[in-house]
Amino acid sequence: MIFKPTLLFIGGTEIIFILFIVVMVFGADKIPEIARGLGKGMRQLKDATNDIKNEVTKSAKEQGLIDTDVTKDINDEINKVRDEVEEFAGSVKRKL
CATH class of the missing domain: 1.20.5 (Single alpha-helices involved in coiled-coils or other helix-helix interfaces)
Known part of the structure; x- marks a missing residue:
């Protein structure tokens, strides 16, 4: 039995179709800007999560919980x- 790798249960044809629709809607020149914006947003979310985690850990240490x-x-x-x-x-x- 041969297993094909899938991304989020989406096959290759569906991914190509989605990319085609994205290019048609936003245009090829806007895609790098969109990707850059998504990357910055993900980085900010990760940084905010780390800040919250550090604050909770710091507070727990101060309270003697850890x-x-x-x-x-x-x-x-x-x-x-x-x-x-x-x-x-x-x-x-x-x-x-």
Whole structure:
């Protein structure tokens, strides 16, 4: 069975048709401006999201809701277990 890659469950023909309609509606000279505007908008949205996340984290640390020492210890333990599992899995793979 052969699987064709699709973008958002849209085939190649549909993508070409949509691009054709976009060119017809906006014109070829406006497409770079539209793409640039979309890129700037996405960047602003990402920056705003990061700012909100940083403010929430900062506020939680100030309120004592986030204990960084405990979080660090947990992450260290998780990394140790992951390393041990990877080491064990590697030896099992070599034996097979």
